Amino acid sequence: MQFAQNPRLTNDAVILEPLSHQWTQDLQEAVASQELWRHWFVALPTPEGMAEEIDRRLAEHADGLCAPWAIISAATGRAVGMTSFHTLDHANKRLEIGRTWMAAHVQGTGINPSVKFLQLQRAFEDLGVNAVEFRTNWHNHRSRAAIERLGAKQDGVLRKHRIHPDGTIRDTVIYSITNDEWPAVKLTLMERLYRHMQVPIIPNEASLFDAS
Template identity: 50%
Template sequence: MTERHSFPEAPLCLTGQHVQLVPLSLSHEEGLREAVQDGEPWKLWYTAVPRPDEMRDEITRRLDLQKSGSMLPYTVLSLPERRIVGMTAFMSIDHTGPRVEIGSTWYAASVQRTALNTEAKMLLLSCAFETLDCLAVEFRTHFLNQRSRRAIERLGAKLDGILRSHRRLANGTVRDTCVYSVTAVEWPAVRTHLNWCLTEKYQTQK
């Protein structure tokens, strides 16, 4: 019989120097509404970011997926002020691998391309490989979302392939999905790389 690995029923709180990832809650709605207005990422046609007036429904959707066992959703806080700046999640949870995807991520424009995003991914990857014992972690994005693809590649993830005509978006267009991953074997080198990136970015910001 295939072994089924046990994932927590709720996200584990993850804390670094620049960022804290806390379990998503309806109490975060106002802060998330404010954060998403910084940069208005829902206007990018190739993304699926909630508008401010859609935030409660999006939080509820993610919490429902958590109840079903397929997602562990997070609210992203900027430290030290603990200001809400976005959302992310472990999703597409494969209990038999185990294997997860890091996705459904968006950030306020003011924290994009900062140490916060790198450290958030570092914390999630560390949790996936060192706590949840995953075989691999996936990242998926639209073929035409060049910013997202570059960010994923900077983490050290490798392109597994492209799912052609993968799914239809709300605007009627068809998405080709780029699938990237980091495997457990690759994780030590990726961890070293991310630690180096964080050190360099932190010194630069200082």
């Protein structure tokens, strides 16, 4: 059950709040921006289906199957997306970061690497996992590029892995970061976040980012 715990995580750019219906309206507006759910290669809730999606993630959390968060912009205090730990494998000390989406207007702003920093630090430093996995659609080139920029390495491709509701078949690309790779990945992410935020980033026990 430890991997399914979803404590509040913060840095200078984002706050990962335990998912709840408190954020439903913000998330409806976030997904409506540029109609993100219409992209055929991703599976996102519609604005009308947001409450049901939150219920689904909360039910999985109650069963110990995932750790869901709402992504909150530290600048505005509003929810701009969702993310989770799932595919939790306690026996082999592995988990997957996924089911992540963010509003179009925050993409490319440093929000995504800020979120991943918090999640990776929790996974490797708090939970002591051996590996963190990422999966995405073969045709989602933007997602693949973002995962690769994190420092994740491609493990392989699951051919004809999933059938979408419209009948198209998804090939799934699998990436991972291992615990021995995390120190170098962490430094790279800190450098990226410094470029976005233009302040020194020094992790400490009180705050994962300490701007001085």
